Amino acid sequence: MNLQSKLNAAQKSFESWKKVPFSNRQKLLLKLADKLEKNSESLGKIITKEMNKPISQSIAEIKKCALMCSYYANAENILKPEKIKTEYRISEIHYVPKGVILGVMPWNFPFWQVLRFAVPAILAGNAVVLKHASICFGSGNRIEKLFLEAGFPKGIFQNLEIGHEEVTKVLENPIVRGVSLTGSEKAGAEVAATAGRNIKKSLLELGGSDAFIVLDDANFKKAAESGAKARLQNCGQACNAGKRFIIQKNIEKEFLPIFIKEYQKYIPGKPLKKDTLIAGMARPDLADELEMQYKKALKNGAEVILPLKRISPNEFMPGLIKVKSGNPILEEELFGPLGMVMIAKNDEEALKLANDIPFGLSNSVWTKDKKRQQFFIENLESGTVSVNKESSSDPRLPFGGAKSSGYGTELSLIALKEFVTVKTVVGN
The missing domain is CATH 3.40.309.10 (Aldehyde Dehydrogenase; Chain A, domain 2)
Structure with missing residues (x-):
């Protein structure tokens, strides 16, 4: 399947996925958590072979992904319409998924970085296409397979085996409505500039010292x-x-x-x-x-x-x-x-x-x-x-940076609102 066909498949899948009730999406996430937990050893080996992480840390990465999927599978639905007290008969805030979101992800945590972006985006009703690091295509393809095995519709999560030069082309495609990038300051600036020129939402998780x-x-x-x-x-x-x-x-x-x-x-x-x-x-x-x-x-x-x-x-x-x-x-x-x-x-x-x-x-x-x-x-x-502890990310708590470390929030319930459009409904 060529690139345009994959994006078309993602858009088609999104059109029906956005109508699936939040609780039904959560049931599939529970299945994904179970698959990650049960296959943590074999999935951990993929990480270790691709980027040299010690196997015990690779297995811990997979187990953390399972924990994060369970967290979202049991999370409160903060995306349901909110009623606001006004003089009007109808006065509501709705949260509408944006569509197909591109993830540009690094090699250092080949499963965790991908899933911590993809899971809340998909639970919010979006479809995801992934550009993984070139040494982690095995991880990217295995994650796509895991989503299918857990029962998610075909096209909701797709791994695109593309290079850096094709990221701009994907982001400029009218089907893609936003981008999340974890990587260097330079890569973040380039992707954000492309997103900005095309009036698309961007989330950046960049370097730190x-x-x-x-x-x-x-x-x-x-x-x-x-x-x-x-x-x-x-x-x-x-x-x-x-x-x-x-x-x-x-x-x-x-x-x-x-x-x-x-x-x-x-x-x-x-x-x-x-x-x-x-x-x-x-x-x-x-x-x-x-x-x-x-x-x-x-x-x-x-x-x-x-x-x-x-x-x-x-x-x-x-x-x-x-x-x-x-x-x-x-x-x-x-x-x-x-x-x-x-x-x-x-x-x-x-x-x-x-x-x-x-x-x-x-x-x-x-x-x-x-x-x-x-x-x-x-x-x-x-x-x-x-x-009195070292820094680490936790599914329950927001994760993001200040200054040149980027903008936007991953993890926690806040991440569910990153790739939605806030729609006001008002009238008599």
Whole structure:
């Protein structure tokens, strides 16, 4: 089937799907959740083979997808018409699905990124076409099959095996009514520009360089364990990973050795072994890029705490560097097993360092003091603030960014309203 035929099939499917009651759509989501849960091992292997994620993390990704599908399958229908009190006999707000929505998705979480966009969009009554990363076509095709196996109509979710150059063509097609992209700032800007020129809704979930702030009254052991996991899970290839460890000056000597000890537990292993904590990066060219960024940081004054040591075309012994304000590396996202340590005198300086970057995705702060917690909750410029835990997404809670980390909301009930048209109905 050619591209136009696939888009025609999506439109045809949407025309009937939008009339299916919300509760009936939810029943199919329960079946999808069940299929994901029951096949988590075999589906996890697809992820590991495509992008090197350790198998235990791949299986956990599938199980999280199942959990998210269950959440939406049991969610309240916030899209039913709302009655508003006015002097008119009829006064209502209706939420109408937009139509066919394009998803442009990355390789780092090949199932989770796709499903967390697609599930609320489809539950809201839309149809979805996917442009997955070129190394994840196997994941994309398997997700399409899962939707069919769960009983969703043909054409409601389709994987398009296309390259980047065809994204513009798909987005310009009159059938497509919106786009959700998870990826780099550059890719996001291009897709948003195309969507804007064609008056189409866009949602962008872009990069991050999240702060992980450790203050002097934190639980050092928990913060160190959580910090190493926050930076090195998925080989450091996560937009909301802890990337800049801002440590209060008076605890540097005590906390840093505990953190380094936890960090050194992540030794590259075979991705298909269940006890492997970290494996190689998804592609050798991505490893090349990280190595260049490491050299750039050092050239601009960063100090080595743990060297980023390359042991194969796509594997590193994880690195840790000490970075000061003004280093140009702080304007970039480090996507891989390299962390940055920064030192702050007090809460005000820690906040300034945390906010002084182009991104604003998800910050984490470690302190037992509720007043200090509140100071950071109110003043950190990010879509999420995590307190005494590493950042992670949760189906029940909204996920999105501030500043150059994008706009729009994924997850939670709010995501159900991302790709709908709000229609006012009023009269006597």
